[in-house]
Amino acid sequence: MDLVNPSDSLERQNEKLMQIAEALMRKVEQSPDQTGLAYAQFERAAMLEEQVRQRTVDLERTLDLLHESNARFALARQEAEDARANLADAIETxxxxxxxxxxxxxxxxxxxxxxxxxxxxxxxxxxxxxxxxxxxxxxxxxxxxxxxxxxxxxxxxxxxxxxxxxxxxxxxxxxxxxxxxxxxxxxxxxxxxxxxxxxxxxxxxxRQERDKLVHKQALMLRATLDHIKQGICIFDHHRRLVGWNRRMEDLLRRRIGPTFRGGDFEELLERLEDLFTYSDRMQKADLSAWARKSAGRDPLSFEVLRDDDAIFDVFMQEMPDRGFVISFTDITRERQTSSALRELNETLEKRVSERTIELGKALEAAKRANASKTRFVAAASHDLLQPMSAAKLYTSVLEDRVSGDPDRELVRKTTSALESAEAIITALLDISKLDLGLATYDVTSVDLNRVFTTLYNEFAPLASARGLDLRFVPTSAKVRSDQSYLYRILQNIVSNAIRYTTGRKILVGVRQMAGSVRIDICDQGPGISAEDQSVIFQEFRQLKKARGDQVGLGLGLAIVDRACKMLDHELTLWSELGRGSCFSVGLRASRGVAAGQTPAPSPAASQSTQGRLIGLVENDAALRNSISLTIEALGSDVLQSPSAEEALELYEELGVVPDCFVLDYQLGDGLRGTDLVLHLRQRYGDLPITIISADRSRELAERCAVLNVGLAHKPLSRAVLADFLTSVPRAT
The missing domain is CATH 3.30.450.20 (PAS domain)
Incomplete structure (x- = not known):
């Protein structure tokens, strides 16, 4: 238990300790006990006195701190008062x-x-x-x-x-x-x-500046409104008129003036009703209801007709302050123009309809003329190639019979002229079919090496005769194309190279790439200038005369260009003057089995054709006689007939069966050589037969393939007949 309360102030605690010390001292002095108890009390009193002295020092220190704090507080208070006074003075200024x-x-x-x-x-x-x-x-x-x-x-x-x-x-x-x-x-x-x-x-x-600006803008707005073609009037959100232009007064045929300024929208409707007639879909009540709407108004557009037949387009739109503006646009001229255009359009439609009927009739006439042209081309091909075949065969027979060198040279020149004429006729037929879209083709897998072999066999003698080194690089490539047209494409390009080159070499090779094949035909000719490269594929265009005495119409490259487009083959040309030319044909590669190709004809002189009996059926007498003479010149015998019926009667009457047959495709009276094939095989079995025709269609080729008979195109040559006779086994 403490003698003093710690919560008392230092003065109070000091006072209590002094009182306790005095009491203890009195008690010691008055106590009769002089033993250790008295001394203990004295000692305790001394301790209390020491505590009193210490508390007194603490009290004095505390009082000093208190006086110092009071002095600082007074100073701070004075500073605060001064600062407040200064702040008051500052904000007062x-x-x-x-x-x-x-x-x-x-x-x-x-x-x-x-x-x-x-x-x-x-x-x-x-x-x-x-x-x-x-x-x-x-x-x-x-x-x-x-x-x-x-x-x-x-x-x-x-x-x-x-x-x-x-x-x-x-x-x-x-x-x-x-x-x-x-x-x-x-x-x-x-x-x-x-x-x-x-x-x-x-x-x-x-406000003054704003008033000036507003006044200036009002003048500008007024001038602007007065200079536009539309009549315009502006209403505020209370539907009072606050602005208009002179064009509006002209439309109303009266001055609006100060008397109407601030007038109600209904009053304007009354004035408009005296002059204008509303369109069927818009009436006065609709406009009044639109103007009275408290919510947002959708724009309105309609037409009105003035009493002088003038037509106006009216447009009403709400403004941001919920006022609205109305514009009147004179569209009389536009409506008159529209009406005139409508009448003109009706007239034009009538004329176009009449003209369409006329053009339809003209188109039908053109189609009939085109069909007639096509029939004429087909007929002309047959009629031209018939005597051409006969003439070539006659010259081949004549070449065997003449003995003098001058006569032989004359026959060779005649044969060369006939071959040139044959090439021209064939080119004309090809270009006509390609232009008329009558060409038929069958895209299959083609073995390029076989095509190259056939081309080499065809052109090697001609190239050798002209001192040219013609090389075909062997290849294993197979491509997707029509075999006949691909052969014609390459044949024309190689033929051109032989005819026009001034160098010594012509190279035909293949570059194989991923999924594609490119055939290059390169020569060492004079080259083709850049401006001429764009025209050489046009028909009837020849840059220079061919070597030798051969002539042409300039159709070879035109046929190449059209055939490549038809077959979707890429045709390109590189050429430089003085360095030669290189034609390239790009095709898709094929992994399928390549279609077979008839081997190139072998020279007749190298094989024997003796001892065979040939059944010839040809309705053209000149061609029939020329074929007979050619076959006989090759050492075989001929039983010739002008029709199928006479041929069958002749074989029956003589009691012989020919070793093979050469049949014309068009035998007259609607009978085809392919029909006669069936009769002959019914009677005589599966004997060798070849069909001769000027028809180069795919249908005929497919029909001959089905019948397993050969097909030779007119004009015929001695080599073709010799090759056919060589393939026929001798009679035993």
Missing amino acids: IDEGFALFDQSDRLVLYNSRFCEALRDVRGQLSTGLAFDDYITLISTSTDRDWAADESPESWRETRMELHRKDHVVFNIRLTGNRWMQVSEHRTDTRGTVILQTDVTEIMRLE
Whole structure:
């Protein structure tokens, strides 16, 4: 148990200790006990005296600190008073009204200019005033000037919403055309500083400038409106007329003038009804209902007809302030033009219809003419190739019979001329079919090496005779193409190279790439200039005469170009003057089994054709005689007949069966050589037969393949007949 209460002040504790020490001393002095108890009490009293002395020192130190703290507090208080006085002096020197609210929205400080313009509010300001009360005083001040759409209650709500923001600036309108700008800012301690500035002069100057600008813009707007073609009138949100242009007065045929300014929209409708007739889908009541809408109005567009038959397009649209503008556009001329165009269109449609009928008739006539041309080409091919075949065969027989060298040379020249004429006729037939779209083709897998072999056998003698080194590089490539047309493409390019080259070498090779194959035919000729490379594929275009005495029409490359397009083969040309040319044909590679190809004819002189009996059926007498002479010249015998019926009767009458048959495809009276094949095989079995025809269609080739008979195209040559006879076994 403590002798003193620790919660007592130091003075009180010291006083208690002194009293205890004195009491103990008296007790020691008065006690009759002189033993150790007395000494213990004395010792305790000495200790108490020491504690009293220590507490006294602590008390004195505490008193010194207290006096020092009081002195500092007094100094700080004086400084605070000085700072407050300085702050008051500072804010008093500010031209604006100044007020400070603490974080509890209580007025702490303000200067003499705060609410100076609000005299009835100024007298009620005092420190500790709540911000809500301050706003109420402002809203109820008699110095406030309220707008038409503004009330004290709505302003208080808006003002309290602004107070929640950290920074805000706004204007207050006062009576006497005065304005006060209020700037409110939040402090770091969440207090509020308010500055009030008199901006009356600024607002007046700004209003004057704005009035001047508005007046200038109004003049510009007026001038603009007066210079546009449309009639325009403008209504405010109360449907009162506030603007128009002269064109509108012209449309109404009267001056609007001051008497109508501010007039109601209904009055304008009355004036319009006297002059205009509305369209069927729009009436006066519809326009009136549109103008009275309180919500957003959709734009309106309609037409009206004036009493002088003038037509106007009317457009009504709402403006942002909920007023609206109406424009009148004169579209009389457009409607008249539209009507005239409509009448013209009807006339043109009638004329086009009549012209279409005429063109349809002309097209039918052209189709008939084209069909006639096609039939003529087909007939001409047969009629031309028949005597051509006969002439070539006659010259081949004549060449065997003449003995003198001059005569032989004459026969060879005749044969060469016939071959040239044959090439021209064949080219004309090919280009006609390609142009007319009558060409037929069958894309299969083609073995290029077989094609190269046939081409080499055909052109090697000619190239050798002209001193040219013609080389075909062997290849294992197979391509997707039509075998006949691919052969014709390469045949024409190689033939051109032989005819026109001035060098010594012609090379035909293949480049194999991923999924494609390119055939290159290169020569060492004079080359083709860049400007000529674009025309050499046109028909009847020849850049220079061919070597030797051969002539042509310039159709070879035209046929190549059209055939490549038909088969979707890429045809390219590289050429340089003085260095030669290289034609390239790009094709798709094939992995299938290549179609077979008839081996090239072997020279007749190298094989024996003796001892065979040939059955010849040909309705053309000249060709029949020439074929017979050629076969006999080759050492075989011929039983010739002009028709199938006479041929069958002849074989029956003689009691012989030919070793093989040569049949014309067109035998007359609608009978085909392929039909005769069936009769012959029914009677005589599976004997060798070949069909001769000028028809190069795929259908005939397929038919011959089905019948397993050969096919030789007119004009015939001695070599073709010799090759056929060589393949026929001798009779035993």
